[in-house]
Amino acid sequence: MGALVGLGFGLGALLIFSAFAWPSVQRTSAGRPGRWARLLEEAGMSTVSPRSLALLSLVAGLGAALVALVVSRTAPIAMVVGALAAYLPVAVVSGRVRRRRREFAEVWPEAVDDLASAVRAGMSLPDAVAALADRGPESLQPAFAAFALDYQLSGRFGESLDRLKVRLADPVGDRVIEGLRVARDVGGGELGRLLRNLSGYLREDLRTRSELEARQSWAVNGARLAVAAPWLTLLLMSFQTDVVTRYRSATGALILAGGAIACVVAYRVMMRIGRLPAERRVLHGGPA
Numbered sequence: 001m002g003a004l005v006g007l008g009f010g011l012g013a014l015l016i017f018s019a020f021a022w023p024s025v026q027r028t029s030a031g032r033p034g035r036w037a038r039l040l041e042e043a044g045m046s047t048v049s050p051r052s053l054a055l056l057s058l059v060a061g062l063g064a065a066l067v068a069l070v071v072s073r074t075a076p077i078a079m080v081v082g083a084l085a086a087y088l089p090v091a092v093v094s095g096r097v098r099r100r101r102r103e104f105a106e107v108w109p110e111a112v113d114d115l116a117s118a119v120r121a122g123m124s125l126p127d128a129v130a131a132l133a134d135r136g137p138e139s140l141q142p143a144f145a146a147f148a149l150d151y152q153l154s155g156r157f158g159e160s161l162d163r164l165k166v167r168l169a170d171p172v173g174d175r176v177i178e179g180l181r182v183a184r185d186v187g188g189g190e191l192g193r194l195l196r197n198l199s200g201y202l203r204e205d206l207r208t209r210s211e212l213e214a215r216q217s218w219a220v221n222g223a224r225l226a227v228a229a230p231w232l233t234l235l236l237m238s239f240q241t242d243v244v245t246r247y248r249s250a251t252g253a254l255i256l257a258g259g260a261i262a263c264v265v266a267y268r269v270m271m272r273i274g275r276l277p278a279e280r281r282v283l284h285g286g287p288a
Contacts, residue, residue, distance in 0.1 A: 041169040043096040053089060061086025072238035074245070076253040080260055084231060104170045105209070107137035109202045112176060116195035125184050125191065126157050143167045157184060172202065223270035227263050 036050035065082025069075065114135055118128035130148035133141055146167055151160040158181065165177045176198065183194045238244050246252050 038169075039090075039093055039097060041166075042100065043093050044100055044169070045093065045096070046169070053093065056089045057086045060088055068235075068238065072244050074238070074247050074252075076247050076256045077234065077238055077244065080231065080256055081235065083260070101170060101172070103139055104168070105172050105202075105206050107139055108172050108176055109199050109206065111136045111140055112195055112199040112202060115180075116192055116199065119195060120192050125180065126151055126160075129180065140168075176202070219270065219273070223267055226270075227267045230259065230263070 034050065036053060040046060040048050040050065040053065061082040064085030065078045068081035069078035072078065111132055114132060115125075115128050118131055118135075119125060123131065129144065130151060133145035133148045136144055143164060147160055147164040150163055151157065154160060161177050161181060165174055168174075168177075179194070179198045183191050183198075247256060
């Protein structure tokens with residue numbers, strides 16, 4: 001009976017945890033991708049479906065829960081370990097999004113400088129953008145190569161920019177592309193000046209954000225360590241039969257469920273306090 005009660009409380013803790021931590025897999029009524037689909041796009045993993053990521057999370061959670069149940073023979077501990085393991089794939093993808101955004105933010109000023117130089121040399125803006133497939137930063141070359149092919153086939157600069165924006169799936173890239181759209185409309189002698197101003201703005205924004213991220217990194221790392229420490233301790237304790245049997249009762253399950261809820265809430269609050277304002281995508285409802 002105690003194992004059944006513990007299993008119920010563990011399942012409830014998993015559902016509460018997933019409601020706060022897991023993005024929605026659904027698509028919006030307007031046809032735009034849901035949060036998991038956007039997360040995969042921004043991680044550069046658009047070929048992976050949200051359903052596959054959800055299935056991977058489910059398999060990881062069930063596998064870890066089964067191993068923990070065999071080791072500890074305690075259902076509440078198994079459910080907590082399963083919930084943490086189920087969130088691991090989403091955490092890995094989120095980390096890849098942050099690294100990809102940081103990498104793109106560092107190379108965008110160089111890419112805009114290349115555009116300004118090409119325009120100054122007499123190239124048209126579409127040709128200058130297409131030339132980034134060969135002369136631009138290495139991390140951006142595949143997306144601009146696809147743009148060059150798309151523009152060559154269609155001859156429609158605006159629509160090709162929309163598809164480039166979808167491929168890049170990057171907040172800074174959205175601003176650059178919208179700046180290119182405005183620069184194309186302005187044209188003339190103002191084009192080079194607009195591109196140089198955009199490059200300077202991107203460098204200043206990158207320098208400011210890097211300083212802020214360096215200063216607040218201690219808060220993020222501290223929050224992660226504070227949340228992980230008690231559960232790592234519990235995992236080590238699960239090898240001691242006389243200790244782990246205390247969590248097989250209904251009281252032990254309540255303690256674990258309360259601790260899991262407290263950790264989730266505290267972590268979310270700490271991350272909200274310590275994080276920088278997230279950059280939002282600009283007009284990213286273009287064609288896929």
